[in-house]
Amino acid sequence: MKYLYAILISFFLNTTVFSQVNVAVSNFSNESEVLYLDAWERSVPTLLRSHLSDNKDIVVLDRARLDKVLEEQALTLSGLVDSSKVQTIGKILGAEFILSGKIDKQGSDIIVSADLVRVKTGQVQTEIVRSSNRDHKESMIEMLANNLKYRLTGQGEYQTKKVFKSNSIWYWTGATVLLGSATLATNSYHNDSVDKYNSATKLKDFDKYYDRSNNSKDLYTILGILAGSAAIGTLVDFLSSDEENEIRSGHSKQSSVKSNIYFVGKNEIQIGFQIHF
Known part of the structure; x- marks a missing residue:
């Protein structure tokens, strides 16, 4: 055996x-x-x-x-x-x-x-x-x-x-999400300031909410432009990176x-x- x-x-x-x-x-x-x-x-x-x-x-x-x-x-x-x-x-x-x-x-x-x-x-x-x-x-x-x-x-x-998707597309996507979220939050803050301005009864409140609404409007406009630019960058990178990152x-x-x-x-x-x- x-x-x-x-x-x-x-x-x-x-x-x-x-x-x-x-x-x-x-x-x-x-x-x-x-x-x-x-x-x-x-x-x-x-x-x-x-x-x-x-x-x-x-x-x-x-x-x-x-x-x-x-x-x-x-x-x-x-x-x-x-x-x-x-x-x-x-x-x-x-x-x-x-x-x-x-x-x-x-x-x-x-x-x-x-x-x-x-x-x-x-x-x-x-x-x-x-x-x-x-x-x-x-x-x-x-x-x-x-x-x-x-x-x-x-x-x-x-x-x-x-x-392979390039690393840059993740940066563009992250920037789009963050800037988009900041734009929405700032716009909400602006609308709240406008509502409080319209309902104010005191002069000091008029001045306070008037300045706040104007500043927030300027800020969300800038953030909106940046978010839009980031979204365009994400799309361009997505469409153009396929051949470069292909084997x-x-x-x-x-x-x-x-x-x-x-x-x-x-x-x-x-x-x-x-x-x-």
Whole structure:
């Protein structure tokens, strides 16, 4: 019976190990001329490794090990799609997938694209996230990692869009509520002063409530203008902030690229490419 338990435990442990996906995360290069995106070259791979490592079914291979193999092979994996090179590196690393990518800026959008290369077949699938707000970097990479996890393990849901409301809209909304409340309170105070002025029977009360009603009228007029301005600011911010605070994703179809060089005759060389979708 003990032997049976040992066999069962060994079976389940081995099943767990072999069900895991080994992924090597390489460099992401800044393809734009935007200087601050140079910092993204360092942070994006680090964030991706962290998010991917959260999944128990994904094993992220050590970066130092990857760098050592690349140095020995005199290669870079940024944008690498040559299946023979991928298979060579993957075999040395023991990786099933190799991930590299690019960072670019098109118009107002910052675009992070990740090329997921399947070592066994050389197939490449590209996942993309884009946003016009640079402050959403971590949320962009979180969405990118989520979609990569979905591709690698089938777990969770593929995310196509995230919308964030800017902090400023809450400031505008708060200002509208506070100023609107102050306007209503001041108007009520003004009406009360007018009523007391109309019912006054003494000269000193006439003067007192006359000044009070005039002052409160001026105050609630100013507060009303400010409350209206705040309401307009809230509406404008609400309508204009959607695109700036939106993250969108997308992906390409799987493809594989193979290159061949043929020597024909004495002085002829033919170069051919096969692309499979």
